Amino acid sequence: MNQIKEKHSQQARLTPHPVLKKYYPDVSCRRQRVDEMFDASARYYDRINTMMSFGSGRLYRAWALKRHGLGANMQLLDVGCGTGVLALIAQQKTGANGNVIALDPSIGMLRQARSNGVVNIINGLCEAMPFPAQQFDMLTIGYALRHLDDLNAAFVECHRVLDHGGKLLLLELSKPKNKLGSYFLRIYMLIIIPMVTRVLSRSRHAQLLMRYTWDTIDNCVDPEIILAVLQQAGFESAKHGVFFGIFSEYTAIKT
Numbered sequence: 001m002n003q004i005k006e007k008h009s010q011q012a013r014l015t016p017h018p019v020l021k022k023y024y025p026d027v028s029c030r031r032q033r034v035d036e037m038f039d040a041s042a043r044y045y046d047r048i049n050t051m052m053s054f055g056s057g058r059l060y061r062a063w064a065l066k067r068h069g070l071g072a073n074m075q076l077l078d079v080g081c082g083t084g085v086l087a088l089i090a091q092q093k094t095g096a097n098g099n100v101i102a103l104d105p106s107i108g109m110l111r112q113a114r115s116n117g118v119v120n121i122i123n124g125l126c127e128a129m130p131f132p133a134q135q136f137d138m139l140t141i142g143y144a145l146r147h148l149d150d151l152n153a154a155f156v157e158c159h160r161v162l163d164h165g166g167k168l169l170l171l172e173l174s175k176p177k178n179k180l181g182s183y184f185l186r187i188y189m190l191i192i193i194p195m196v197t198r199v200l201s202r203s204r205h206a207q208l209l210m211r212y213t214w215d216t217i218d219n220c221v222d223p224e225i226i227l228a229v230l231q232q233a234g235f236e237s238a239k240h241g242v243f244f245g246i247f248s249e250y251t252a253i254k255t
């Protein structure tokens with residue numbers, strides 16, 4: 001295992017998508033820009049999220065957690081927790097003897113998570129987590145993979161903090177395979193959602209974040225690469241599935 005980690009510490013950084021020059025000029029500015037966008041849009045995030053998913057976002061996350069075995073007394077880490085949509089469901093499911101920790105680099109999102117009722121929040125990055133090894137039974141990353149700085153480092157960290165037998169569950173949005181579906185999703189996410197967001201929030205930051213969201217989906221690395229990086233990080237049984245054409249799910253186990 002140490003050999004895998006050593007090999008990884010020498011591996012090149014793998015961003016989930018190329019530099020998006022519309023939003024930042026080069027990779028050295030990416031972290032700051034992403035944090036700024038989430039900080040500035042945090043207060044609108046829940047409303048936009050509900051509108052964008054026609055109110056189904058919470059139900060979908062709850063369904064995914066149930067299917068993947070989250071139950072009472074478990075220790076769960078939610079990485080890229082945002083406003084805590086997923087962490088709040090997990091708090092209910094793990095109960096009084098379980099524990100949920102929610103991690104995010106955006107202070108704005110964490111403030112919102114706290115006011116939404118998330119109990120344990122930590123400011124930090126997936127690529128360098130402030131937790132001892134083998135602390136969690138389950139680790140979730142909900143719609144945050146596209147915003148990570150380095151998939152190699154992030155998955156090595158996920159593997160380190162999970163206990164043996166622990167599960168990584170990654171929820172993502174991905175482009176439909178067929179051209180027509182992909183075309184409609186593009187129109188919906190690049191034009192309709194940002195327009196409605198601007199009207200509802202009156203925030204150009206929130207509007208920009210929505211455009212950025214589509215551009216990260218459009219340019220995200222292929223599932224095969226994500227599965228390969230999970231395996232290289234030491235995970236076993238890495239799998240990818242798609243629901244309703246656009247909801248991607250990746251799972252992997254630390255043995």
Ligand SMILES: C[S@@+](CC[C@H](N)C(=O)[O-])C[C@H]1O[C@@H](n2cnc3c(N)ncnc32)[C@H](O)[C@@H]1O
Nearest residue numbers: 038080081082106109125126142144147148149
């Ligand atoms: C689209 S939000 C998802 C929020 C939430 N998980 C959900 O299900 O709605 C993505 C979150 O990932 C966070 N994020 C960005 N880069 C990150 C990193 N390197 N490590 C951990 N979280 C990150 C952002 O600050 C943002 O709050």
